[in-house]
Amino acid sequence: MSDKQDRYKILVVDDEPDVEPLILQRMRRAIRSGRYEFVFAQNGIEALERLNLEEDIDMVLSDINMPQMDGLTLLEQIPKVDPNIRSVIISAYGDMENIRTAMNRGAFDFVTKPLDFQDLKHTIERTLKHLIEWREALASRDKLISIQNELTVANKMQQSILPTRFPKDTNYNIWANMEPARDVGGDFYDFFRLEDGRVGIAIADVSDKGVPAALFMMSSRTLLKGTAIGLEQPNKVLDDVNDLLYEDNDAALFVTVIYAVYSPEDGVLTYSNGGHNPPLIVHSDGSSTLLPYIGGIALGIAPDMTFPQSTVNLAPGDTLILYTDGVTEAMNADQEEFGMERFQEVFKEAPPMSSQEANQAVFNAVHAFAGDTIQSDDITCLTLFRSEAGS
Numbered sequence: 001m002s003d004k005q006d007r008y009k010i011l012v013v014d015d016e017p018d019v020e021p022l023i024l025q026r027m028r029r030a031i032r033s034g035r036y037e038f039v040f041a042q043n044g045i046e047a048l049e050r051l052n053l054e055e056d057i058d059m060v061l062s063d064i065n066m067p068q069m070d071g072l073t074l075l076e077q078i079p080k081v082d083p084n085i086r087s088v089i090i091s092a093y094g095d096m097e098n099i100r101t102a103m104n105r106g107a108f109d110f111v112t113k114p115l116d117f118q119d120l121k122h123t124i125e126r127t128l129k130h131l132i133e134w135r136e137a138l139a140s141r142d143k144l145i146s147i148q149n150e151l152t153v154a155n156k157m158q159q160s161i162l163p164t165r166f167p168k169d170t171n172y173n174i175w176a177n178m179e180p181a182r183d184v185g186g187d188f189y190d191f192f193r194l195e196d197g198r199v200g201i202a203i204a205d206v207s208d209k210g211v212p213a214a215l216f217m218m219s220s221r222t223l224l225k226g227t228a229i230g231l232e233q234p235n236k237v238l239d240d241v242n243d244l245l246y247e248d249n250d251a252a253l254f255v256t257v258i259y260a261v262y263s264p265e266d267g268v269l270t271y272s273n274g275g276h277n278p279p280l281i282v283h284s285d286g287s288s289t290l291l292p293y294i295g296g297i298a299l300g301i302a303p304d305m306t307f308p309q310s311t312v313n314l315a316p317g318d319t320l321i322l323y324t325d326g327v328t329e330a331m332n333a334d335q336e337e338f339g340m341e342r343f344q345e346v347f348k349e350a351p352p353m354s355s356q357e358a359n360q361a362v363f364n365a366v367h368a369f370a371g372d373t374i375q376s377d378d379i380t381c382l383t384l385f386r387s388e389a390g391s
Contacts, residue, residue: 008128009037009054013047013062013074014090026117036124044069044077051081059127060087064098072098075105084138086131088123090115096230100244103222110226122165130160161218162188166355167199171264174201175355176382177363179326186217186255187324187378192225197264200228203322203382204257205276207298216253220245220299224259234259234272235309238299242274242307245300254300258322267314267386272307274299277325280343282358284317286351288344314386317351319358326379330366338369355385 012023020040030036039054041047043066051057060078064071071089078085089102093112102110108127111120159180166174176189186206194200202224206217220241227240237259245255258279260271271279271291275298282288294308314320323343330338346365352358362381 007034007037008058009039009056010059010061010124011039011041011047011050011057013041013044013060013066013071015042015063015066019063027121030121043067044071044074047074048077048081051078051085055082057082057085058131059124060085061090061124062087063090064095064102072101072105075102075107079106084131084135086127088127094230096227099226099229100223103226109222112229126161126163133160161221163190167191167193169264170387172199172262172384172386173355174199174382174384175359176203176380177359178378178380179363180378181326181375186213186220186253187326187380188217188221189322189380189382190221190225191382192228194228194261199262199264200225200259201262201322201382201384202228202257202259203276203324203380204255205324205326205378205380206255207253208251212251212253216249216251216255216300220255220257224257228259232261233309234261234270235307238272238274238296238307239305242299242305243303246303249300254298256298260320260322262314262320262384264386267316267318268311269314269320270309270311272296272309274307277323277328280321280323281312281314282319282321282347282351283315284351286348288347290340314384316386316388318386319347319352319355320384320386321358321362322382322384323362324378324380326375326377327362327366327381329377330370330375330379331373332370333373338366342369352383352385355383358383358385 023038027036039050041050045068062071062074075087078087086108089107089110091099091110091112099110109123111123162178174191178187189203191199191201204220206213223241223244227237231237256276257274258271258276260269262269273294273296275296278290278293280288280290291312294310296307328338328340328343346361352361359381366379
């Protein structure tokens with residue numbers, strides 16, 4: 001990156017005349033503070049001219065449908081100018097064909113029209129955070145003297161894409177956390193708004209360690225989010241993501257994943273499982289039950305797989321806990337695993353009153369059990385609490 005400090009130049013590519021004044025108005029605080037500088041182009045050809053003239057552009061935010069050169073063609077050209085520029089695509093809601101093509105051509109993320117500027121700000125920040133970590137990784141590559149340096153790079157890449165703002169309303173709230181291990185795997189969690197007030201939630205664990213796992217994790221997360229926007233049924237989402245991952249998987253990695261769609265209005269949770277640990281539901285009295293294991297193999301292993309799907313109702317006061325095996329397989333000094341029995345014991349005497357409380361209770365219990373024992377796997381947990389207002 002150049003000598004500038006916390007100041008980023010973003011090229012916006014859109015042929016609609018009202019986009020430039022709208023962005024300048026809605027982003028005025030960040031512009032005045034000097035954090036963002038926006039430059040504009042009307043189509044892909046103009047965008048390439050600006051990229052060649054201005055070497056300090058950090059990010060491209062581009063519409064898809066434009067005259068002369070569209071956004072998808074532009075995505076193919078950007079790496080020829082600078083392979084380290086990050087691109088975010090603007091697409092019509094549910095336009096899965098173009099979104100998938102954009103992701104395959106190197107888009108880091110996407111936003112949908114009509115633009116939600118709060119979501120746009122978060123997407124820009126997440127993209128730039130990842131860009132910073134990537135550039136630091138490139139700068140330190142020649143200085144790597146041990147595998148631990150590589151794992152530190154993977155740690156940063158892994159953390160940079162995880163959401164840090166959590167939804168909360170009168171019907172439900174969500175919290176999530178991941179503590180990366182010294183030997184980095186590829187855990188991730190995600191959640192995003194869907195149509196009709198529903199919310200998609202996911203947790204996943206990529207095989208292998210280090211930078212390859214971190215890269216595969218980022219690809220898995222992007223494909224899952226992009227596919228979920230266009231498909232209603234969780235099992236169909238996993239069907240498609242599995243095929244997309246398998247198509248370009250020279251490293252022969254795979255990912256276990258739970259993807260679910262939650263309806264805050266009635267508490268219905270529809271979920272599909274790709275070889276992942278079954279989620280836990282903690283009830284308001286402190287008792288808990290595992291969601292029935294419905295089968296399904298990890299994604300990326302074989303093409304044309306079909307994934308099962310099931311539905312459960314969360315009662316007011318219920319807490320859904322999605323987790324990776326870094327929780328249940330955490331080890332103490334005696335080489336004992338934390339295990340499911342201890343996991344369920346956490347809430348018997350103190351049922352949680354919020355998703356954040358439940359999440360923290362899991363991490364506290366695992367830390368108390370493991371003590372100073374160094375963990376070999378990421379510890380990741382996503383919790384959803386249905387409040388009494390959901391009744």
